[in-house]
Amino acid sequence: MLWGRAGRPDIPAVTVGEVTTTISTIAQLAAAVGEPSPPGPPVAQAAGDNIALLDAWVAHLRVFSWEFLSAPSPSRSRTFRELTVNVFNPFDLLPAAWETGEFPWHPEDDEAKGAAFSSHRELLAWAVGVGKRWSQFVAIEQDAFEDGRVLSSPRGEQEWEPLLVALRWHSAFHYRQLIEFADLKHVARPRGAVDVRTLIGLTLPEDVF
Numbered sequence: 001m002l003w004g005r006a007g008r009p010d011i012p013a014v015t016v017g018e019v020t021t022t023i024s025t026i027a028q029l030a031a032a033v034g035e036p037s038p039p040g041p042p043v044a045q046a047a048g049d050n051i052a053l054l055d056a057w058v059a060h061l062r063v064f065s066w067e068f069l070s071a072p073s074p075s076r077s078r079t080f081r082e083l084t085v086n087v088f089n090p091f092d093l094l095p096a097a098w099e100t101g102e103f104p105w106h107p108e109d110d111e112a113k114g115a116a117f118s119s120h121r122e123l124l125a126w127a128v129g130v131g132k133r134w135s136q137f138v139a140i141e142q143d144a145f146e147d148g149r150v151l152s153s154p155r156g157e158q159e160w161e162p163l164l165v166a167l168r169w170h171s172a173f174h175y176r177q178l179i180e181f182a183d184l185k186h187v188a189r190p191r192g193a194v195d196v197r198t199l200i201g202l203t204l205p206e207d208v209f
Helices: 026-033 042-063 066-070 080-100 107-116 120-144 160-184
Strands: 013-016 019-022 150-153 156-159
Touching: 042 080, 042 120, 042 160, 066 080, 066 120, 080 107, 080 120, 080 160, 150 160, 156 160
Parallel strands: none
Antiparallel strands: 013 019, 150 156
16 A cells, blocks of 8 residues: 555644644645635545544544533434544544455444543544544545445445545534534534535535434
8 A cells, every 4th residue: 555655654734723634635625724625526525525524523522521522412312422433433444445445334333432432532542543544545545546446345335436425424414513512512612623514515414413
């Protein structure tokens, strides 16, 4: 894998308000600063937007308390410890899946994995690591993302491009819930976070929860 052979390099970043976002694609840079992205392949847009969404989620994790993250939310009483795992776990698995063709994501296990984190610091460190590895991976491998690669998964075969597009929707959907729940609880949020309304071609349901 090119990213691995390149030594898993660090890549540039931009800071908007209180949110620092690593930069791997033009689309992701546009998302980070709240500007429309130039036209490009859907897979490049999805890869870049996913980086921006993960970075924004991490920025919120840094300021939210463990009590807030552990509280049942209106999203079927799921906690944001569980939803952090639910959003980040696919991106933890994808770099290896790109190499092996196997994408062993079992969302039904996310609740137990979220509950297994014993502290805010532990959950944050895991999420930061996942986001960094995904961003570095995209920076190295993105030129091959349109090669039609297909992954095996517990939910059947998954084509790489539609999978990244679907995960963008999934990440944005739960990120909007995170923001809404913070507002419902009158919890301060970091300035400069991604606004999902700026993500091109993304349509979310009217109901947040």
